[in-house]
Amino acid sequence: ELKVEQNPLFLSMQEGKNYTIYCNYSTTSDRLYWYRQDPGKSLESLFVLLSNGAVKQEGRLMASLDTKARLSTLHITAAVHDLSATYFCAVDMTGGTSYGKLTFGQGTILTVHP
Amino acid sequence: EAEVAQSPRYKITEKSQAVAFWCDPISGHATLYWYRQILGQGPELLVQFQDESVVDDSQLPKDRFSAERLKGVDSTLKIQPAELGDSAMYLCASSPRTSGTDEQFFGPGTRLTVL
Structure with a gap:
């Protein structure tokens, strides 16, 4: 069974700071x-x-994928209040009859404060 | 910009009643998904359709839940009878290709409260 784990689950950041959210998964997926x-x-x-x-970047967010380590990261640069939200990673358990089936992590609740 | 449509947006019902949710995917999208998201958790797949056929319903509680996509376009998810534990957000998503490995686009969801 595919397991997807995010950490941290709760993240309180100051505006202007940098931080990374990690997403680990248990089986092969690209x-x-x-x-x-x-x-x-x-x-x-x-x-x-x-x-x-x-590696993909959009504004203050950058995501990367290392399939060998079964790890993805979401890096936040110079956080602003508008980034406050819950962030989920989801892994596609492809193959067999379950193609396209996404398994989600628990979510990381991000709060950016002044 | 094309979007996934869902209705109703909110539904309050009493335990043991029947409820139904509707989803209209983005035009031309062959694959349709229903997810359930309990507050504080990530979405969990309930059922996946490829055109009008069910591909995966292994997580669908079939004693009370049913889903159909008769003409391979819009879809209905039904719960009968509803239980207190069914209170959640029900999300519909669609993706364009038959491989099912493309990005999934989510609708606004239906928030169900069972009293």
Whole structure:
């Protein structure tokens, strides 16, 4: 069974600081997704990582994937209040009849304060 | 910009009643997913359709939940009878290709409260 673990689960940051959220998964996969969710809202796609060594950047967020280590990171640079949200990683357990089945991590609740 | 549509957005029901949720995926998307998200947790897949066929419903509680996508376009998820533990956000997502490995786009969700 595929397990996806994020840490930390709660992150309180000061504006302007940098930090990294980690996503570890338990079985082989080369497809990983990062989503953002605001309170009471649906999921917004941030990054799609489709190969080992993939790196994507958008604004203050940068995501990377190391399939050999089964690890993805979401790095936040110079945090601002608007980044406050819950961030999920999700791993695509491809193969067999379960292609496209995403397994989500528990989520990291990020709060950015002045 | 094309979006996944869901209705209703909110539903309050009493235990043992029947509820139904509707989802209209992005036009042309062959794959449709229903997820359940309990407060404070990540979404969990309930059922996956490829066109009108069920690909994976291994996590669907089939004694009370049913899902259909009769014409391979929109879909309905039903719960009968609802239980207190069914209170959650129900999310629908779609992806474009038959391989099912493309990015999934999520709808706004239906928040269900069972009293």
